[in-house]
Amino acid sequence: MSFSLQKKSDTLCFFSSFEELIPQIAGLKKKYESYLIFSDDFVFNLYGEDLADHLQTVGKPVSHILYPQGEMSKTWECATACWNQLIQSGADRSTLLIAIGGGVTSDLAGFIAGIYMRGIDFVVIPTTLLSMTDAAIGGKSGINFGGVKNLLGIIRQPRRIYLCEKFLETLPERELISGMAESVKHAVIGSEELFALLSKKGILSGEKSDLREIIIKSAEIKIGIVSRDEQEEGERALLNYGHTFGHALESATDYTKYLHGEAVSIGMSCAGYVGKKLGMVEEQFIEKQDSLCLSLGLPIKLPSFPDDETLLRLMKKDKKSISGKIRLIVPEKIGKVISIPDVPDIIILEALKEKRLKDERE
Ligand SMILES: NC(=O)c1ccc[n+]([C@@H]2O[C@H](COP(=O)([O-])OP(=O)(O)OC[C@H]3O[C@@H](n4cnc5c(N)ncnc54)[C@H](O)[C@@H]3O)[C@@H](O)[C@H]2O)c1
Incomplete structure (x- = not known):
């Protein structure tokens, strides 16, 4: 039907x-x-x-x-x-x-x-x-x-x-898992309920009805945002959560190392550390988001290449950056993110440094 x-x-x-x-x-x-x-x-x-x-x-x-x-x-x-x-x-x-x-x-x-x-x-x-x-x-x-x-x-x-x-x-499993990243993104942007659904054990291999629910809930979040702000004059930018880091990773590696969702997953983790540096989220948020991505089979660790300076340079070329100032979507809690128009380079570099240290310890 x-x-x-x-x-x-x-x-x-x-x-x-x-x-x-x-x-x-x-x-x-x-x-x-x-x-x-x-x-x-x-x-x-x-x-x-x-x-x-x-x-x-x-x-x-x-x-x-x-x-x-x-x-x-x-x-x-x-x-x-x-x-x-x-x-x-x-x-x-x-x-x-x-x-x-x-x-x-x-x-x-x-x-x-x-x-x-x-x-x-x-x-x-x-x-x-x-x-x-x-x-x-x-x-x-x-x-x-x-x-x-x-x-x-x-x-x-x-x-x-x-x-x-x-x-x-x-669809190959790696592609299916990569697709889950955008649903995690939608959940962090606007739905604790979707986050809980994605956290359900064995969600990828489980009921077909769960997958349909994920598709519908994700699509609803995106449709809601786009119908309110089609031309990205405000709210639509929130959909770029994880993408400024993700796009930089993709282009630095010539679009061959990561599938789009994989790069977004690492990008969301990076955005979490920026949120922490800005005092908007606690370590607990990062752990919750990272654990969900890991449980779905998504990568969260930064590769050694590109290094942080290269990442930063590429992020400045992103469409969302204006006059070299990096606009980032940063989490406040599961279900809420906000847009910060001018995140200082030093905050991003410190966040990446902290993330790399954490990546090494894991
Ligand atoms: N416009 C937007 O709002 C928006 C949002 C998110 C992502 N994107 C873009 O989407 C792209 C990534 O999309 P994608 O991950 O679907 O990549 P894709 O279109 O390259 O598909 C992934 C691979 O799966 C194969 N494939 C597709 N359907 C299949 C199926 N049913 N069975 C077996 N194989 C199948 C394709 O041939 C391809 O090799 C990126 O370029 C990203 O920038 C756009």
């Missing part, structure tokens, strides 16, 4: 099979003349042909554009190759782009569809936990550029987000 999570704009819908999905797509208010599946090569091999076969039943032309799987495809070169393929396929404003895949797919799809012809419509079918709980929601899209994560991008909402947890059955 499908249902809608966001009553107002009806954007998030669950489905359980492609048979059930196709009438939802065909029944969208705007009538499209063609469908274009957008995916990475790996996900397309798993699900793309089946989706294309089902879409054919609508009686409109169906084509596809594929890119090589992984974060390394979030580049200007890849985006340009996709735009060229859009031109070759004859895509226009009567085309619906159907993005199926993880967060890289939704980030690329929104950027490509949002710029092409000043914007063509797209829908997203997230297939990783991370994209179901976070990346596919909220309309942020973009690519990495100039050594900075997500430097180029736009905010453009998909027409719909279609959710089905069955895709998670083929």
Whole structure:
């Protein structure tokens, strides 16, 4: 059965099979003349042909554009190759782009569809936990550029987000665990209840209903924040909790060492130490947050490379930093974080030093 999570704009819908999905797509208010599946090569091999076969039943032309799987495809070169393929396929404003895949797919799809012809419509079918709980929601899209994560991008909402947890059955465990990091983030930002649910023993291998609840609760938190502040003029920035450190780790290691959620997990731990230095949280908070991440199989320790100075330099390049001043989202307690516009370098360096000492002792 499908249902809608966001009553107002009806954007998030669950489905359980492609048979059930196709009438939802065909029944969208705007009538499209063609469908274009957008995916990475790996996900397309798993699900793309089946989706294309089902879409054919609508009686409109169906084509596809594929890119090589992984974060390394979030580049200007890849985006340009996709735009060229859009031109070759004859895509226009009567085309619906159907993005199926993880967060890289939704980030690329929104950027490509949002710029092409000043914007063509797209829908997203997230297939990783991370994209179901976070990346596919909220309309942020973009690519990495100039050594900075997500430097180029736009905010453009998909027409719909279609959710089905069955895709998670083929997702490698490391990717599933990585996806949990964004749910931990949502819990620390705004829900003690979600934090408790994530802390339930064996949550990853347990009941399917638990996973669905995690997806729904995480998505609700993100949808709530985005619907109040779509353009990130205030509250939306809180969703970057753990990300300023995380993005710096990802770009310092050329997007090859850490999955996004893994870098965010380490980033949240670092943010906890900054919170402690600023007198906002006690050691107990850090331990609680770190233990949850560890119990889910997420990393929390800082690597020896990049060193603290390099991390700091990269953090200053982050989009959130203004005139070299680092804006950080810092915890107050489980369920509440705040934005600090100008965290002094010395506080960050001292926090990282304390964290490294603690990492060594563990
Ligand atoms: N726009 C946003 O608001 C937002 C929020 C959080 C993260 N992100 C972005 O999301 C990206 C990370 O997303 P991700 O972790 O989903 O990465 P991803 O899209 O690269 O997917 C991870 C890997 O899993 C494979 N895969 C996907 N679905 C599968 C399935 N069902 N079965 C088997 N394999 C599958 C993919 O081919 C890929 O190799 C990062 O680039 C991050 O910046 C964006």
